[in-house]
Amino acid sequence: MQEDLITFDIEWLSLPKAEFKMLLMIADIGKNLGNASDMCRYFNHSIQSKTKNKLRKALKSLVEQDVINLELNKNNYTATLQKEILQANKVDVKRKYITEILHHNYTQSVAWETVLKVYIWLLDNGKTLFTNRQISVCIGVSESTITEAKKALKEMGAFDIEKVTIKEGEQFYRCVGQIANASAFWNNV
Secondary structure, three states, X not given: OOXXXXXXXXXXXXXXXXXXXXXXXXXXXXXXXXXXHHHHHHOOOOOOHHHHXXXXXXXXXXXXXXXXXXEEEOOEEEEEEOOOOOHHHEEEEEHHHHHHHHHOOOOOOOOHHHHHHHHHXXXXXXXXXXXXXXXXXXXXXXHHHHHHXXXXXXXXXXXXXXXXXXXXXXXXXXXXXXXXXXXOOOOOO
């Protein structure tokens, strides 16, 4: 039986979507990734040359960045992380929440990878005052995309996000940030 938690490195959030996906797969199933078709099946992608090439390219990029070691034996890939995740960078996520994010039917036009990245970021930072700009800088997507990802997480019941305002003058309020509270049903660990 697989463990209930998948451990992420907070530094992975800044990686492009394809590379982040491959690290998710390595963190989830371990080092034996199978062949390119197996990788497509893991992400519920159609098994096409174009898709398989994107996944291979992502693996190659992770090797070039010294993030993973990769071996190929008869079209089967074996990948391991080059360094252990530092305790300060670890974020544990329940597998069932990743599955929910991966397979959710989004009403927002946002990629599941971005929703997962925002979810992980909020788990790590959400109890403190934050802005969409902070998440945007860390993840490398626009603030409007962050807004859509947060809407998706709220729709799924993962977080309640409260705006924090301060009063300026008699009739004016200014938003200084937000605080995310994990839902009792999505309470992480």
